[in-house]
Amino acid sequence: MNHHDNHYHNDDDDLIINGVPMGRRAFLGMLSGAVAAGTLMSPSWSWAQAGGQATLTVSAPANPSSLDPATGGSGSDHVLLFPMYDTLVNWNPATLSATPGLAQKWSFPDPKTLVLELRPGVTFHDGTPFNAEAVKTNIDRSRTAEFSNIRQDLSSVDQVEVSGEHVVTLHLKNPDSALPLILSDRAGMMVSPKALADNNNRVDRNPVGAGFMRFQKWDDGSEVAMTRYADYNGPNKLAVGAISFKIITDSATRLRSVMSGQAQMAYHLDGRQKQMIERLPTLQGFADPTIYCYQFYMNMARKPLDDVRVRQAINYAVDRETFVRVAMAGAGEPAYMNLPKSHWAYDPETAKLYSHDPDKARALLKEAGHADGIELDLRGYNDQSSVQMQEVLMEQFSKVGIRGRFRTGTIADMSAAYFGQEKAGHMLLSAWTGRPDPSLSYSLLYSGTSYFNAGQVKPPEGFDQALLDSRSSDDQSQRQQALARVQRIVMENALVVPLAFRQSIVATTAQVQGFENNLLGKPKFNNVSLKA
Amino acid sequence: MVTRVKQRMVISRLLQALPILVLATFIVFCLMQLIPGDVAVTLAGENASVERIAEIRQAYGLDQPFFVQYGQWLWQAASGDLGTALLSGEPVAQTIARTFPNTLLVAVYATLLSIVIGVPLGILAATRSGSKLDGGIMGAASLGVALPNFWFGMILVLFFALTLRWFPATGFVSPFEDFSQALWYATLPALALCTNGIAEVARQLRSSLVEIQSSQHVRTLHAKGLSPARILWLHGLKNVSVNLLTVVGLLFNKILAATVVVEAVFAIPGIGSSIVNAVLQGDFPVVQGAVLAMVVTVIVVNLLTDLLCTLLDPRINAS
Secondary structure, three states, rough: OOOOOOOOOOOOHHHHHHHHHHHHHHHHHHHHOOHHHHHHOOOOOOOOOOOOOOOOEEEEEEOOOOOOOOOOOHHHHHHOOOOOOOOOOEEOOOOOOOEEEEEEEEEEEEEOOEEEEEOOEEEOOOEEEHHHHHHHHHHHHHHHHHOOOOOOOHEEEEEEEEEEEEEEEEEEEEOOOOOOHOOOHHHOOOOOOOHHOEEEOOOOOOOOOOEEEEEEEOOOOOOEEEOOOOOOOOOOOOOEEEEEEEOOOOHHHHHHHHHOOOOOEEEEOOOOHHHHHHOOOEEEEEEEEEEEEEEEEEEEOOOOOOOOOOOOOHHHHHHHHHHHHHHOOOOOEEEOOOOOOOOOOOOOOHHHHOOHHHHHHHHHHOOOOOOOOOEEEEEEEEHHHHHHHHHHHHHHHHHOOOOEEEEEEEEEHHHHHHHHHOOOOOEEEEEEEOOOOOOHHHHHHHHOOOOOOOOOOOOOOOHHHHHHHHOOOOOOOHHHHHHHHHHHHHHOOOOOOEEEEEEEEEEEEEEEEEOOOOOOOOOOOOEEEEOO | OOOHHHHHHHHHHHHHHHHHHHHHHHHHHHHHOOOOHHHHHHHHHHOOOHHHHHHHHHHOOOOOOHHOOOOOOHHHHHHHHHHHHHHOOEEHHHHHHHHHHHHHHHHHHHHHHHHHHHHHHHHHHHHOOOOHHHHHHHHHHHHHHOHHHHHHHHHHHHHHHHOOOOOOOOOOOOOOOOOHHHHHHHHHHHHHHHHHHHHHHHHHHHHHHHHOOOOOHHHHHHOOOOHHHHHHHHHHHHHHHHHHHHHHHHHHHHHHHHHHHHHHOOOOOHHHHHHHHHHHHOOHHHHHHHHHHHHHHHHHHHHHHHHHHHHHHHOOOOO
């Protein structure tokens, strides 16, 4: 994949820089009679200066659930966590394969042992040295503490051993070669052990990491601000003095904040806004694939979805190309499995299984004893783009005799009703945000006891073994083969109806340089600088 | 004498407000329970396991019976503790203290604009009652009542923020941080909110003034040779001031409610957006606390309106 395929930009930025102060003067003129001029004229308003001292203002879509990596629950937190917490392992932005992080090297001397060699000379924001002890403290906390939301990520870790000042050995209960990539996510974000001890284990409101940005303030629902950590000596080349995340939940408002120059960047924009960004001469637009996948979850404990032929029929009934074009304004990639083409573990053979084939869908339904079609209780969300997707899919379903009606509500409501105790509905049109290591996605989506397997149906023969195999080798090509087997079992048994991968749509002003999207769809700002 | 009567009135009105407060929070609590969402699921996050969700439900007391949960909340609230937000862990009182001033600033600004623009329009229409100008103003007022705030807000952003670049398109500055900045940020939202208010004020003022002008005592004043201008400014406006004040009081409450939508358009971190986010995620302590703050404000505004009315017109009985 060429990462910059969809990168378009313009160089006309003067409008933004010069426009607003003028506007303020006009406004002050208007008000000067009414309000004491002295207070108004104090020039507290200043635009971000360019260069190393500048503030990068970013419009973010959601208030973080927590700034403690171990207790947070929302996938949108990462964008705010990454700058403050360096992770033990990094990933390649284009393929998500593992690259060095705080651990400059790692190895599996045997399948049940992972040795991490840490980068020396790193300190946390409070001056605490980063060493093997710190890693042990963090991993033990994340895998055992009652409040930890990531215990499952680290469930394969049996014991953490400090083998040297900068060497950590993880002894595992079972082979788990997914661990390096797991350590590139929440589980690998290192918190200062001193801060944990001082704050009785709570760092959600006062995070202390070892990243290139240190925490400044968090106004709930409004702003999270960070300043540059002067003693940072890692690989990130960020050349701004501060980052301010403004929380703006509405994507149209988020885009307007960049159009008006109040923010230099907005991310998680809608596919529909892509064309608009292209037409705006003052903005640069980025639209790149992600592993965020729109999909139907299926409750396979409920009739008629307990019949594999019915599930396959639904997969044949969907015209994914049309879905992307019509429901996503073209800003996506049709999904034929759980991973997009650019991912290192993509399997082209599996992706061929379900082409759009209404005849086959009808035949399969007939074979399953539903010659007159089937009636499904469908669930979805009530925002505009979700409803649009539902309309397109209903139209496609109606052509093969799948009938039904969508019941919609907020994300929290509908997913709780579907996955929770109520078990409402046959299928839920939702999404999977993805995990750095695909094996984690597979186990969370399809394991018999997983929350996201609404029917708690045991996975098919061979699934568990293939998943184990995918975690028992450290060799990427062997892992790829095992993951391909997992994926093939998933799709042959039609455990899911993947629809499309969302693009990461980002708009920046022309000032912003060095930004690049990543396949995880959670922007990092490592190399960003602001042009004067 | 007068002050003692007033004191009694204030105290009795405040006592009357207590059951209203309890009822309002109870209704909100019931509504939150009816929404099928589960905040424990949100808290458990994307890797949620069934056990983890049960753990969280227990830790936050979400597994308790309905009345126990409400009773606990009420008991704490009565002792001045509004609890903490389930999702962010921030004390609810702190959330309110941070967001409510922003909302109040916008609402007060919009109310003032409604008065400053609406009153002259109303007077103009009333003094030229039946003329084309009167028709024009009243026509525009009908339009103003019908305009949806959020739509008008977006038009304002398009024109004044994105095209002319006079005002910021999004965001806010706390009035405690920098008042002039806060005013600058609040201008477009306040303009978006005041269309209904201007229309309301102009229409009410016009009809009251027209009514008074045809009353006997105004006719007497005419007969005594007072100029129409003197009659209007000295007697007419004084007589309609109670009416106007009542309209403005109601208007403020209406604008306060309408800020919820406008806050979304302008990305204002106000109490409205806090409520919306909290409702969407089932964070009931925040919803409860924020609604309580809104209800208290409405009660206080109504009380102040009544007090001012009795000051302006002693005939209004304080009891």
